[in-house]
Amino acid sequence: MADPEKNFASHDSQDEDTIGTIQGVLPDPDAHLSQEEKDKIDRKLVWKLDWILIPWLCILYLLAFLDRTNIGNAKVAHLTDDLQLSLPHEYNATLTIFFVSYSVFEPLTNVLLKRLRPSIFIPIIMILWGASMTGMGFVHNYSGLLAARWFLGLTEAGLFPGVNYYLSCWYKRSEFGVRAAIFFSAAAVSGSFGGLLAAAIEQMNGVGGRPGWSWIFILEGLLTVIFGVASFWMVHDFPDQARFLSEDDRARVVRRLKTDQQSSAEHEEWKISYLIAGLKDWKMWLGMAIYMGCDMPLYAFSLFLPSIIQELGWGTSTVRAQLLSVPPYAAAAVLTVAIGFIADRTRQRGLCNIFVSLVGVVGFLMLLASTDPRVKYAGTFLGALGIYPCISNTISWMANNIEGVYKRGVVLGFVIGWGNLNGIVSSNIYFNPPRYLEGHGVLVAYMTVFLFGGSLLMTVLLRVENRRRREGKRDYRVEGKSAAEIEALGDNRPDFIYTI
Structure with a gap:
């Protein structure tokens, strides 16, 4: 095709016409510089984004995951x-x-995040869930604990899908995975940190007339409130409004996303058509199946690991059970970041999911089949290694392959919300200690069918679609359309090559 607007290039190697069209639309503050000078400025800009955005967001998710799973530590500290x-x-x-309130409200939160701005939305929900967490320390009965957990789920619902969506609006597709992995590794770190912190706080048993488990909730909740207040200054808005960037840097961020076939940095008004587009996209539905295959095991593992360790038959004390839960999480945090880096470099997110999930299946089979405490403890390591990297990798995979500000937000909300709804399953499969055969068996089934099988199917389907696009079998979609209409197609554009 002779028209430059229809001269498509793959994501991996864009042609001069595509980049030239982008340069004609957006201002280029570096037009007078050499390519070497532009690359240097770009590296400096990404480094700046990393240091300003990522550390604080990691702390926030560490607190979120700590607050939702510390009930497992409180259980072994005699909560029940x-x-x-x-x-x-x-x-x-x-x-x-x-998980009921958490998953029901998750699909709505990315729209609220976009409309209210991250610097307002995230601090508000943090203060509210910190207050709910603190309130759990003062409950006296079953109904009070139920109410506190309901509101904790409701108020936490916006953080994880919101931050993943937020980061996808800042980074290129080849950069997003490792950042999402670093962000999510905070969940594994919170498992390590949570065990150590719970072991220390539990020593406050009797202080103020309150049991040790009560102080776990109170102190960790107050800590969240403090960080929530600080987040009004520490959380920044989207690239086109971020105050920590100069006008030139804001233009650079938008331009670099445009060259990456993204429009997520730009302002866009909400329309119901974005919801419909997400619901009609097969990738969302298959992504929901894949994510439930790792998210249900994630919560089962996080909520019951202290109990599993306590039942190993080592005569494990409460404090020792908390401490022995630390190493599996630490190993998972390291592998999560490593897989994020590998997947970004190789652009083989599906294969990463496939191989890592098999590690997790082996780990839970060890827990299922063995009665040797040493084998079972080794199984907890493999289980953690097989779950945690797949969470961030799956979210990165979905974000890479959905284009459009609100459509991406909708899809991530549904994928993550459905995955978290399966936390209901996580909460009701671990009984009959010490072997927990039903729980381990359900985890093996989820990881084999949904995580492994779903990732394999998604990889095959995306490869087939990419081949069709490269062969020109999707070019009919842009015939007779203007440049603006072509861009509005998002990931349905013939030149949009999926990350596999």
Whole structure:
């Protein structure tokens, strides 16, 4: 095709016409510089974004994951005995109710994040969930704990999908995965940190007439509130409004996303058509299946690891059980970042999911089949290694392959919300200690069918679609359309090559 607007190039190697069209539309503050000088400025800009955006967001998610899973630490610190909860039914119900409110409200939160701005939305929900967490330290019965967990889920719902969506509006597709992995590694770190912190706070048992588990909730909740207030100054808005960037740097961020076939840095008004576009996209539905295959095991592992370790038969004390839960999380944090880096470099996110999920399946088979405490403890390591890297890799995979500000937000909200709804399953499969055969068996099934099988299917389908686009079999979609209409097609554009 002779028209430059229809002369498409792949994401991996854009042609001069495509970049020239972008340069004609957006201002280029570096037009007078050599390519070497432009590359130097670009590296400096990305480095600046990393240091300003990523560390604080990691801290926020560490606090979020700590607050939603510390009930597992409180359980081994005699929460169930003091509140006279029946096991497993009433305790599991307190876990379940969190995921109900959390998942129901998640699909709505990315729209609110965009409309209210990150610097307002994120601090507000942090203060609210910190208050809910603190309130859990003052409950006296089963109904009070249920109410506190409901509101904790409601107020936490916006952070994880919101931050992943937010980061995807700042970085290129080849840069997003490792940042998402670093962000999510805070969940694994919170497992390590949570065990150590719970072991220390539990020593406050009796202070102020309150049990040790109560102080776990109170102190960790107050810590969240403090960071929530600070977030009014530490969380920044989207690239076109970010105050920490100069006008030239804002233009550079928008331009570099445009060259990456993204429009996510730009302002866009909400329309119901974005919701419809997401619902009609097969990638969203398959992504929901893949994500449930790693998210359900994630919560089961996080909520019950202290109990699993306590039942290993080593005569494990409460404090020792908290401390022995630290190493598996630490190993998972390292592998999560490593997989993020590898997937960004190779652009083989599907293969990363496939191979890592097999590691997790082996780990839970060890827990399922063995009665040797050493084998079972080794299985917890492989289980963690097989779960945590797939969470951030799957979210990065979905974000890479959905174009459009609101459509991406909608799709991520549904994928993450559905995955978290499966936390209801996580909360109700671990009973009959010490072997927990039902729980480990369900985890193996989820990881094999949904995570492994779904990732394999997604990889094959995306490869087929990419081949068709490179062969020109999707060029009919842009015939007779203007440049603006072509851009509005988002990831349906013939030149948009999917990350596999």
